Amino acid sequence: MRLENIKIRNFRLLRRLSIDLAQDKTTTILVGPNNSGKTSVMEALRLFIGQGAEAPKISFHDLSQLRHRDLKRIERKVAAEADPEKKIELLRRLTPRMRLDLTFSYGEDPADLVAATKLLMDLTPGTSRVRMRIDYRLENAKKLLDEFGARPRKDVSLCDYLKETFRDHFKRVFFKVSPDGKEVEQLEDGNLLKSLLRIDIVPAQRHVDDDEGSRSAKLSKLLHDHYERFYRVDDAAGYQAIEDALTASAGDLTGMYGKAFGRLTKRLQSFGYPPGQKAPDLRVRAELSAETIYRDNARIYYASEHAEKEGVMEEFELPEKYNGLGYKNLIYIVLQLESFRAAIDATMGDKPRVHIIAIEEPEAHLHPQMQTVFISEISKVLETDGGTTAQVLLSTHSSHMIAHSEFEPVRYFRRVGRQVVMQDLSQLPLPPDNPDLLDFLRRYIRLTHCDLFFADKAIFVEGQVERLLLPMMIEEQAKVAGCETLGSQYVSISEVGGGHAHKFKPIIDFLGIPSLIITDLDSVDDGGKKCPVATGKSTSNACLRKWIPEKETVEELQACDNAAKTQGCIRVAYQVTQDGHCGRSFEEAFIYANITWLTDNHAKLSTTKAAVKKAIDAGLTAQAWELSGKLGKVDFALDLMGAPGWEIPLYIQQGLQWLAEHPAK
Structure with missing residues (x-):
């Protein structure tokens, strides 16, 4: 059995969210900027599915902020209604609720069929999906109305009142739902969840120190948990051998303690006790258990070898606090995964058919190489010989992890106003x-x-x-009034080439990221040969011809205004006339924009100094076209990086200004 889809409504920023989990992979990857709702998905699962001692602690602040204004509207409607029964009905019908919908697929496994049968609402042959809903909603509208009416302070609004009493009035209610959502039937309780689903979370805040701080998660303590939950079940004979060894050691130590503390106990007896009472015979016993051994006396040491003289290897051991945070973080995650699996193996009775493990930002302190292989290696750790198979929800900010995951398992989150939208890259339109x-x-x-x-x-x-030069240009443009936001936003810069930029249209549109395409006018004559813009007839640039602004002639391109160069959240920037001249390439446009600067500062250049000096002597403006073809591109860029103070070409200024003014979604 597998969890195929998660739908969340009205939970924090997740107003209406539907996530299809990766079909052919263990791991579904949640990516996106900070505060875009990735952690909220994991928290929704934890809070709605929690069982027993882990019963959910959903609070008023988990309710979407967009629904807070509904409570104000409801309060006004209820106050305006005179009929008490209608007041109750209004409150019951309009009060917002949070919701988690889970769609499962199942196969022919008997245990799967037993669990699915309890949720089955579609008897159509070939049906292989069932759906369960958990609502967190108002339990008793009359009770809330009566208690709200009896509140001591009448100036407290319904919204403020629920901030303090939310859990008194809102409860979980469970339903089975037909796959199409048209039929809904309430369940008596949530006991079915125990045999259906388990959620475990490895949080982003992992304190993996071996100090005694209350916030630290000692690896030795995790080892004990692994020992108790996994080794005890997996190898009962080995577990008992350890316990027998501890018992024998305790007996030996007790005899030794008797000798060591014999003098002390005799001295205590000599002090005398009240008449008629016998002085206590103090005995020191050694009590050993695996728990105290691991908790108080076991420490992880890291062994490493170093070559000494004549190639002889010498081994060194260091306590866990002397190893890097990255390796401790990795050990912590692997131990947690083993612990989760062992807990299921040790479950008495029916085991949950689906096991979801949510891992937040596993890349913390990990070397890029470890990040690269993490997802594939985690899948191996979770391999079992049968029974429950884990599915992983992994949130990350690591481009290294994304690089080796392809597109199918990636779910891209971004925040729009006070809610979140999610894009499934497996559904990328092409x-x-x-x-x-x-x-x-x-x-x-x-x-x-x-x-x-x-x-x-x-x-x-x-x-x-x-x-190479754009970071410097962005830094300078951020000093211009209205462009200050460029200095505080993360701008991704990708080199794609003029002949390939249009291929990125599907993914840019899909992600909805404000994007600037900086390309060249690439003027050519009637024969398709490159030439100066002044004599050019058309462009050879595929981006300008096929995408934006979808024009072919130089005349049409030069006549385009800002609106013609913009399509949704995308704008193109190519050379424009500056001081009476228009360049074909960046280098030519740069020369026209920096005639004075190059004349005054060409001596500061390194590799390209001689070529620039020769052009200046022959008339820089007239030689700009020819000079631009002689300059080594990387050499020219490196020379400019070492000699700041030049002007940004006008077309790039205009593009950066648009990017700064276009709001990030």
Whole structure:
């Protein structure tokens, strides 16, 4: 049995969210900027599904803020209604509720069929899905109305009153639902959850120290949990052998303690006790248990070898606090996963058919190489010989983890106002006339910029010069009034080339990230040969011809205004006329924008100094076209990086200004 879909309503920023879990992989990956709702998905599962001692502690503040205003509207409607019964009905019908819908698929396994039968509402042959709903809703409208009416302070609103009494009036209610959602039947209680689903969470805040602080999670303590929950079940004979050894050691120590403390006990007897009472015979016994051994006396040591003289290896051991946080973090996560699995193995009676493990930001302190293999290795750790199979929900900010996960398991979260939208990259829409585009995007993003999934905004550039110089340009443009936000936002910069930029349209549109495409005008003559813009007839740039602004002639491109260069959250920037001249490439446009600066500062350049000096002597403006073709692109960029103070070409200024003013969603 597998959990296939999670629907969440009115929980924190998750107003209406539906997540399809990865079908052919163990792990579904939640990515997106901070505070975009990834952790809230895990918290919703934990709070709604909690059992027994872990019963949910859902609070008023878990209710979506968009629903808080509904409570104010409800209060006004109820106050305006005179009929008490209608007041109750209004409150019952309009009060918002939080909801978790879970859709499961099942196979022919008898245990799966038993669990599914209890939720089955569709007898159509071939049906293989069941659905369960958990509502957190108002339990008794009359009780709330009476108690709210009897509140001591009449100036307290319904919203403020529920902040203090929310759990008194709202409870979990369980339903089975038909797969299409049209039929709903209330269940007596949530006992079915115990045999259906278990949720375990490895939180982002992992304190893996071996000090005695109350917040630290000692690895030795985790080892004891592993010993009790896993080893005791997996190898009962080995477990008993350890316990027998501890008992024998305790007997030996007791005899030794008797000798060591014999003098002390005799001295105590000599002090005398009241008449008629015998002085107590004090005895010191050694009591050993695996729990106290692991908790108080066991420490993890890290062994390493170092070559001494003549190649002889010498081994050293250091306590756990002397090892890196990354390795301790990894040990902690693996021990937790083993502990979760052992807890299920030790469950008496029916085991949960579905096990969800939520791991928050496992990349903390991990080396990039470890991040790269983490997802595949975690799948191996969770492999079992049968029985319950775990599914993993993993939230991450690591581009290294995303790079090796392809697109299918990735779910991209972004915040829009006071709610969250989620995009399923397995549903990325692609043009039917380009079946190889998905493979291209997978390879490109894997090899270059997975940070696109974590960016506030994105810039796609054509060449190496722009990519190298853009950070400096962004820093300078952020000093301009109205562009200050560029300095505090994370802007992803990707080099895509003018012939490939249009291939990124599906994913940019899908993610909805404000994006700037900086490309070249690439003017050509009637024969398709590159030429100066002044004599050019059309463009060879595929992005300008096929995407934005979808124009072919130089005349049309030069006539485009800002609106023509913009399509939704995407804008293109290419060379425009500056001081009476328009460049074909970045280098030519840079020269026109910096005639004076280059004349005064060409001596500061390194590799390109001679070529620039020669052009200045012959007339820099007239030589700009020819000079731009002679400059080594990377050399020119590195020279400019070492000699700041130049002007940003106008077309890039305009593009960066648009990007700064376009709100990040």
